[in-house]
Amino acid sequence: MVKEVMMTLREAMEKRHMVRKYKDEVIPQDVVKALEERIQECNQKYSLHFFLKTEDGAAFAELIDKLITKNAKNYIVLAGDEKEGVEERVGYASADIMLYAQTLGLNTWWVGASFNKEAVAKLSPEHPVYGVISIGYGETQGTPHASKEDFEVCSYEGTVPDWFKEGVEYALMAPTAYNRQSFYLKGKGNEVQFTYKEGEFQGIDSGLVKYHFEAAAGKENFHWV
Template identity: 35%
Template sequence: MDFNDGIEARHSVRSYTAVPLSEEERAALSQEIARSNEAGNLHMRLVVDEPEAFSSLLAHYGKFRNVSNYLVLAGTPAPSLEQRCGYFGERIVLAAQELGLSSCWVGGTFKRRLVKRMASADDRLVLVVALGHGEGKGHAHRSKSADAVTSIPEGTEVPAWFGAGVDAALKAPTAMNQQSFEIGWAGRTTQDGTPFASIRSKGGPFSAVDLGIVRLHFEIGARAAGGSFRWEDSWKSFLPEYGL
């Protein structure tokens, strides 16, 4: 399975078995976390065999069951922190999918004070991702159409890879399935002829985190279809560093 396949296969899972992560799974996740922390200037951390964070009534109300492993997403406070947590956190989520693990992004239904102690005192805790051996594979949610999340001038012909990127972006997990983003294409290029794509958030809960996740999905989908592009804003694609 590659990351494009992972996008197709991965769905949110809230119920897990009691099977612990193997040493091999822990090692593989830790390696990916270390790489992403370095590339994204983050302080993400894998916590294993710790069931207290999801033992509250709020977690029970959120239908979380047997969560004892989770990824803590945190870093030095900065305007781009949430978006970087989304981008690189989803990179870990897709790596977990490759290992046959399930996952779920979690914004609030965990004991925040307890999890905050897992991070440095100077860091800001953004959210967590539940990880483990899922009781099921989850299921797909309803999605908006490509037209609803793109901005393309009338009569403009877009390349096939742009459509593939948008399709992958529509499969990105977003808070409350809000899909509050817009990806743009205007045909502009850099001086060397590399086309630009744009992306913006339309707001909503955890919208900056969502934007990072959507960026990664678009990049993976577009590049799998042979696309080469640059973002119009200052965001750098980190896919080449990962060999994708």
């Protein structure tokens, strides 16, 4: 039976870092099953078409040859229908799955561009692919990414509540494309306004950051406006 590493969601956010190089170790079938069940839950909840590929080097063969990554032979294909809001849902569900994987003792790397798009597209002929998540047992646990200061990405009208401070702190831990962290959170009372600079991966980054903010701030403490 699969054993989850004992950690809270906040601890998972703190410990999850980008990992590109993995041990040459097969993911056990019980862990694969647990991941696939979580993926299907997200697919149903967010109307997506994610799926896991194991022991398949097609997505990262070129990067392996260039020594950018190592043993990247397991990955989640992030597919979904081309509907309004799909990219944000892809990002949001991605965050959920990556943090769940962390509790299973796995490491991840969200990849939006540096993978073999042609090879992966063949695996998902009916649904567009928005990225992949490389997954496995890392040679290291990775290191925290460079981050902006909280005052650069938020403001709050009045006395700042703890839930807002914590939400911003953990939002800054979310992976974003090229580590841009181009978001801004504006709070007042129990309302939070979220904006993200227009550009590539805007929707996906928004989903990733919102998930982290919600997980730390607590959905019961605020609502998006």
